Amino acid sequence: MTPTSRPSEDTAALLDVRDLRIVYxxxxxxxxxxxxxxxxxxxxxxxxxxxxxxxxxxxxxxxIAQLHTAPARIAGGEVLFLGKDLVTLPPKELGDLRWRNLxxxxxxxxxxxxxxxxxGDQFEDAILAHEKWTDERIxxxxxxxxxxxxxxxxxxxxxxxxxxxxxxQRAMIAMALLFTPDLIVMxxxxxxxxxxxxxxxxVQIKELQQKLGFAVVFVTHDMSLxxxxxxxxLVMYAGQVVEFGPTRTVFDTPSHPYSRSLLDAFxxxxxxxxxxLGIPGDPPNLADPPAGCRFNPRCPVVQDACRSEAPExxxxxxxxxxxxxxxxxxxxxxxxxxxxxxxxxxx
Amino acid sequence: xxxxxxxxxxxxxxxxxGKLFSHRLLHAVDDVNLTINEREIVALVGESGSGKSTMARxxxxxxxxxxxxxxxxGKDLAQLRGRKQHLQYRSDVPMVFQDPFAxxxxxxxxxxxxxxxxxxxxxxxxxxxxxxxxxxVVAAVGLNPPEEIIERYPYELSxxxxxxxxxxxxxxxxxxxxxADEPVSMLDVSIRIGLLNVMAKLRDEEGVSILYITHDIAxxxxxxxxxxxxxxxxxxxxxxxxxxxxxPQHPYTQLLLSAVPDPRAPLEVTTEAAKAEPPAVIDxxxxxxxxxxxxxxxxxxxxxxxxxxxxxxxxxxxxHVTAPAEVAAA
Numbered sequence: 001m002t003p004t005s006r007p008s009e010d011t012a013a014l015l016d017v018r019d020l021r022i023v024y025x026x027x028x029x030x031x032x033x034x035x036x037x038x039x040x041x042x043x044x045x046x047x048x049x050x051x052x053x054x055x056x057x058x059x060x061x062x063x064i065a066q067l068h069t070a071p072a073r074i075a076g077g078e079v080l081f082l083g084k085d086l087v088t089l090p091p092k093e094l095g096d097l098r099w100r101n102l103x104x105x106x107x108x109x110x111x112x113x114x115x116x117x118x119x120g121d122q123f124e125d126a127i128l129a130h131e132k133w134t135d136e137r138i139x140x141x142x143x144x145x146x147x148x149x150x151x152x153x154x155x156x157x158x159x160x161x162x163x164x165x166x167x168x169q170r171a172m173i174a175m176a177l178l179f180t181p182d183l184i185v186m187x188x189x190x191x192x193x194x195x196x197x198x199x200x201x202x203v204q205i206k207e208l209q210q211k212l213g214f215a216v217v218f219v220t221h222d223m224s225l226x227x228x229x230x231x232x233x234l235v236m237y238a239g240q241v242v243e244f245g246p247t248r249t250v251f252d253t254p255s256h257p258y259s260r261s262l263l264d265a266f267x268x269x270x271x272x273x274x275x276x277l278g279i280p281g282d283p284p285n286l287a288d289p290p291a292g293c294r295f296n297p298r299c300p301v302v303q304d305a306c307r308s309e310a311p312e313x314x315x316x317x318x319x320x321x322x323x324x325x326x327x328x329x330x331x332x333x334x335x336x337x338x339x340x341x342x343x344x345x346x347x
Numbered sequence: 348x349x350x351x352x353x354x355x356x357x358x359x360x361x362x363x364x365g366k367l368f369s370h371r372l373l374h375a376v377d378d379v380n381l382t383i384n385e386r387e388i389v390a391l392v393g394e395s396g397s398g399k400s401t402m403a404r405x406x407x408x409x410x411x412x413x414x415x416x417x418x419x420x421g422k423d424l425a426q427l428r429g430r431k432q433h434l435q436y437r438s439d440v441p442m443v444f445q446d447p448f449a450x451x452x453x454x455x456x457x458x459x460x461x462x463x464x465x466x467x468x469x470x471x472x473x474x475x476x477x478x479x480x481x482x483x484v485v486a487a488v489g490l491n492p493p494e495e496i497i498e499r500y501p502y503e504l505s506x507x508x509x510x511x512x513x514x515x516x517x518x519x520x521x522x523x524x525x526x527a528d529e530p531v532s533m534l535d536v537s538i539r540i541g542l543l544n545v546m547a548k549l550r551d552e553e554g555v556s557i558l559y560i561t562h563d564i565a566x567x568x569x570x571x572x573x574x575x576x577x578x579x580x581x582x583x584x585x586x587x588x589x590x591x592x593x594x595p596q597h598p599y600t601q602l603l604l605s606a607v608p609d610p611r612a613p614l615e616v617t618t619e620a621a622k623a624e625p626p627a628v629i630d631x632x633x634x635x636x637x638x639x640x641x642x643x644x645x646x647x648x649x650x651x652x653x654x655x656x657x658x659x660x661x662x663x664x665x666x667h668v669t670a671p672a673e674v675a676a677a
Contacts, residue, residue: 052535053506165395194394194562199606221535224608265537267569269592269607276569278540282505 014215015041020077022063031287033059035239046216048230050223054283056239057219061185065104103176105186113160120156145174166197185217235259238284238294245322255324258295301337350382357415359401374628375401377580388557390567393577399560403528407442438468438520445529447509451501457512458497461519468520484515488545507538524556543570565607568592576600579628579636586662596664599637643668
């Protein structure tokens with residue numbers, strides 16, 4: 001199946017986000033943190049969402065799980081999951097879907113776990129919210145999921161502070177696996193860990209995914225982290241999707257200038273040492289996004305047209321399945337970005 | 348040339364166990380010999396709990412050493428007497444903190460912190476000179492235009508800009524050595540490079556040395572001249588950055604390098620060592636602290652603590668297997 005410019009036509013999708021708009025109401029007017037995002041996730045697929053702080057990636061994730069709270073609100077669009085629109089679904093039915101079919105793993109396991117209750121107690125709470133299981137069955141299932149993430153079930157009696165950071169994060173993942181959901185959304189689950197623990201957790205998530213067949217939506221600011229693990233990659237900038245495509249293609253031949261700059265911002269551990277520039281400037285204020293392309297003030301190849309014409313997400317003819325929000329990829333009258341920029345306005 | 352700063356068998360132990368008369372000791376830092384030369388960026392690399400932040404605090408005199416010695420410009424720190432000498436050391440060796448959101452006072456403009464430092468550490472400056480110096484350090488860390496930036500409050504700055512203010516504050520003291528404890532780990536990947544470039548610029552243009560503490564070995568490679576790898580309170584490997592990373596000797600350094608996510612490299616298979624946890628070094632017995640995770644461990648590792656031995660000039664590793672004593676003797 002080839003993804004098209006309108007992913008919403010993807011009928012086999014497990015999750016189908018259509019034109020989702022999420023705004024934060026502020027005294028100075030609404031701030032749109034998620035501007036018309038389309039995203040499909042197929043069963044068993046691993047989709048990475050990357051972008052800088054404030055690009056709307058966590059907002060999108062909260063919108064998918066319907067966990068947003070005021071002042072954030074959904075201003076438009078649909079989140080179709082297993083054929084149901086989560087945006088309009090009554091709270092009772094939403095509650096049934098959550099955890100059983102759609103689980104969430106949050107960024108900071110230290111804050112997500114209750115410090116004064118044991119791991120086992122917290123697993124029990126989650127189970128009893130959905131099922132009337134016997135104590136014995138609850139214990140069995142809790143022990144089973146802990147073993148899945150390579151934690152000794154003896155830790156069901158442990159408190160969160162008795163576990164290391166990596167173990168806490170794995171316990172959170174075990175908790176999400178209690179009902180073997182169809183989709184797990186993860187918000188930077190490895191950001192508090194150091195590289196070795198981070199790599200080991202990523203490998204474990206991938207192994208579990210292959211074993212149990214759930215789909216993953218993985219949000220991170222570290223593009224290199226998902227490079228080996230995700231099937232498709234969604235790059236967000238200033239509330240918009242700027243590039244979406246198969247992970248390998250996006251890494252090997254990034255289409256959007258932002259994706260390219262993001263990739264060039266990583267110092268490499270191998271190969272020749274080259275001076276890097278990072279991305280000059282800062283992400284824009286979403287209350288007052290730049291006219292034209294939102295990346296234009298920081299873009300290394302900006303042209304005059306970029307400052308006035310807002311690009312859409314265009315499918316790339318050269319690489320199937322890739323979409324890019326850059327005027328250079330406009331099907332009619334594409335601009336030429338190969339010439340040096342006329343003037344870079346970023347400081 | 349004598350080093351700018353040198354530590355000799357520096358150790359710091361903490362009492363743990365909660366009980367009043369507990370005698371269990373956590374060995375956060377054990378027998379560390381560190382040298383930092385002038386105009387040099389030394390990266391101290393290790394995972395959480397390896398003792399790298401304790402090292403920074405020992406050098407900043409937040410903690411007193413349990414044992415060992417710190418010498419700065421040939422002078423033993425334990426010999427410092429009186430407010431004046433301590434103040435001088437603090438202005439020579441300031442610290443930049445990890446969290447740019449917590450380390451600036453939110454109710455003052457960013458000029459406030461820099462000016463206070465200038466008043467305290469360089470009282471000879473007139474108000475006008477102070478202002479000039481303020482503008483100079485803000486511009487030196489790449490914040491433009493400085494006249495406008497100094498009028499802002501921390502909430503008006505992004506994380507990367509705030510962290511640059513952290514470096515500007517340190518720079519205002521005319522430091523010899525900046526202790527930077529994970530200065531970029533809270534920042535977005537896309538703006539980390541900008542700050543690393545600022546560090547390199549401070550070394551090249553202001554002649555400052557920097558101790559760069561990080562768990563990100565790729566950024567250490569990018570900016571540092573020498574690398575020291577810490578594990579469980581010990582330095583397990585040290586050497587010039589390029590030679591150490593091109594040919595890592597200690598199994599832990601090799602593990603660290605293989606864990607770095609690199610989109611340009613193929614995925615390497617994880618080992619059991621990668622799944623294990625770093626040790627809590629409480630009342631340690633002799634032996635290599637990495638042996639439980641080490642794929643190369645042999646009998647002697649359980650009984651004898653390996654010491655740093657040179658493998659090639661200036662590149663040393665503490666490992667019985669890859670840097671055995673016979674080679675060092677030869």
